[in-house]
Amino acid sequence: MRGLLVGGALAIVFLAAALLSLIWTPYDVEALDIAAKMQPPGGAHWFGTDHFGRDILSMIMVGARVSIAVALVAVGIGIGLGVPLGLAAATRKGSAFDEIIMRSNDLIFAFPSLLIAVMITAVFGPSALNAIIAIGIFNIPVFARLTRGAALSLWQREFILAARVAGKGPARISVEHILPNIANLLIVQGTIQFSLGILAEAGLSYIGLGVQPPTPSWGRMLADSQTLASLAPHLVLFPGFAIILTVLGLNLMGDGLRDLLDPRIRRARS
Amino acid sequence: MLRYALKRLISLGLSLVAASLVIFLSLEIVPGDPAAAMLGINAEPETLKALRIELGLDKPPLQRYLSWTSGMLTGDFGISYTYRAPVSQIILDRIWISLPLALLALLLSTLIAVPAGIWAATKRGSIADIAIVGTTQLGVAIPNFWFAVILVLIFAINLGWFSAGGFPGWAGGPLPALKALTLPAIALALPQAAILTRVMRSALLDTLGEDFMRTARAKGLSQRQAIWRHGFRNALIPVLTIIGLQFSFLLAGAIIIENVFFLPGLGRLIFQAIAQRDLIVVESVIMLLVFAVIVITFLVDLAYAWVDPRLRSRA
Numbered sequence: 001m002r003g004l005l006v007g008g009a010l011a012i013v014f015l016a017a018a019l020l021s022l023i024w025t026p027y028d029v030e031a032l033d034i035a036a037k038m039q040p041p042g043g044a045h046w047f048g049t050d051h052f053g054r055d056i057l058s059m060i061m062v063g064a065r066v067s068i069a070v071a072l073v074a075v076g077i078g079i080g081l082g083v084p085l086g087l088a089a090a091t092r093k094g095s096a097f098d099e100i101i102m103r104s105n106d107l108i109f110a111f112p113s114l115l116i117a118v119m120i121t122a123v124f125g126p127s128a129l130n131a132i133i134a135i136g137i138f139n140i141p142v143f144a145r146l147t148r149g150a151a152l153s154l155w156q157r158e159f160i161l162a163a164r165v166a167g168k169g170p171a172r173i174s175v176e177h178i179l180p181n182i183a184n185l186l187i188v189q190g191t192i193q194f195s196l197g198i199l200a201e202a203g204l205s206y207i208g209l210g211v212q213p214p215t216p217s218w219g220r221m222l223a224d225s226q227t228l229a230s231l232a233p234h235l236v237l238f239p240g241f242a243i244i245l246t247v248l249g250l251n252l253m254g255d256g257l258r259d260l261l262d263p264r265i266r267r268a269r270s
Numbered sequence: 271m272l273r274y275a276l277k278r279l280i281s282l283g284l285s286l287v288a289a290s291l292v293i294f295l296s297l298e299i300v301p302g303d304p305a306a307a308m309l310g311i312n313a314e315p316e317t318l319k320a321l322r323i324e325l326g327l328d329k330p331p332l333q334r335y336l337s338w339t340s341g342m343l344t345g346d347f348g349i350s351y352t353y354r355a356p357v358s359q360i361i362l363d364r365i366w367i368s369l370p371l372a373l374l375a376l377l378l379s380t381l382i383a384v385p386a387g388i389w390a391a392t393k394r395g396s397i398a399d400i401a402i403v404g405t406t407q408l409g410v411a412i413p414n415f416w417f418a419v420i421l422v423l424i425f426a427i428n429l430g431w432f433s434a435g436g437f438p439g440w441a442g443g444p445l446p447a448l449k450a451l452t453l454p455a456i457a458l459a460l461p462q463a464a465i466l467t468r469v470m471r472s473a474l475l476d477t478l479g480e481d482f483m484r485t486a487r488a489k490g491l492s493q494r495q496a497i498w499r500h501g502f503r504n505a506l507i508p509v510l511t512i513i514g515l516q517f518s519f520l521l522a523g524a525i526i527i528e529n530v531f532f533l534p535g536l537g538r539l540i541f542q543a544i545a546q547r548d549l550i551v552v553e554s555v556i557m558l559l560v561f562a563v564i565v566i567t568f569l570v571d572l573a574y575a576w577v578d579p580r581l582r583s584r585a
Contacts, residue, residue, distance in 0.1 A: 026432045103281075107288050110563045112522040115556055119296050121550050122544045199413055206415050207526055207541070219415075226419050226530070240416040247411035 004256025009247025071197030078139025105141035115137035158236025195250035198269035367535035387470020409464025418457035514570035
């Protein structure tokens, strides 16, 4: 429970920073101020400034927005496509349809998200949208497998049998009975994939395959300041801390939610 | 077991064909003409046409796909547009950096994770366990490229123990080469070690609650003897699975780390090839990495079925 609270608090801080950046940041993130370049953390600039004199706190706030948006949409793609596929596969277990869905999942799993991103970049060039697609594609089999597995075990249960006897079709049973019963699992997995999405976005932006300048992103900030790290360590420390704390917060939240929502773990603890 | 292996082998073949199709089709729809990109905007139409013929771009896609895949089967990956050298030779030169890097990272990750996981599981609830679990939470959250930058800052720039990047090659002996790979391997290994420690800990904890462990204790074995003789072996099954999967992840993950340390491995090769629109190199390196992932997954499945007969009967 403590993990859930700490994780939730960390996640809320970054979410709040991201939302606040929509209407206000301490400084304009695109405004260059060479006279104030590479200032250490202090009164005027809490997290210091970069080699162009841009305020790092402001960039981290906007970076939070970018990271959260990319990861959130990527999880949305995973859930939006993976869950219906998993539900449909479970209704036709062992059929050719089920086999095609599961083998396609295996095929996507053979392409680490980084490779998907590399392929998409080779075709369409680097952009935030392509990063979202790459991370999103990788999320589809994660949710499809999870949903199929959980749905299959539910299809054996008596309340599903009762629904079938009542004349409900597989699609209606999947939406009305299976989906609400696996929602907990999906929330927990969604939190984990969200944190992985943030790490993936940072990685892609770091190697130039994600968000493009001048939009700040945590990965890009690290890449830009890497060669200056020995002169001004704050340039790499703050974006790094932002990534670590957000991912840590989401992971703690995911673990905490699992403990809270999974009755077996709750029972084992009591 | 043989039937299971055959079934998985057929599935492996189909996966490889499907993967090669996905890669080829994805890169086939690339907008623009690679020959035009190579020669620039001022190229003469005749020169362009000659290059297109030389590169085989005038042939229909199916013929190009078949010649690409059949060539790969015989070790002929084609000729690189930009390096003007056989792709197989370019890959072979680079793989001697990427492969040892992934292996070194895997070794480090295993050497850290297995003892840490066992220690945490056997001391469940103690300060050591809490500290290890807390560290793994942090380890999973740290991006390897950020950790790499911090390692360079401390061990290369401040202490001067390692170089900040580059690779001296293997010709000068293994020591300088291994030294150049040490920081990249540590950066790659840390998040993997954190994941593996958690798997080791939870696998051993699951095993400790099993009936055969109680039987072992009832036979008179001490806790330590029971863990080493029975618990550890059984807990190793999921751990080995994860180690297998991590290897393919480490090979792909090296794409980023090689860029941090300017290591001329497969990761940097793929970036340079994208920038130069050398699609045959991009296709071949991606296919090679996907091939590694599929084959390793196949081997892990086989090893798993060999150890756990229940899986064979289910297949």
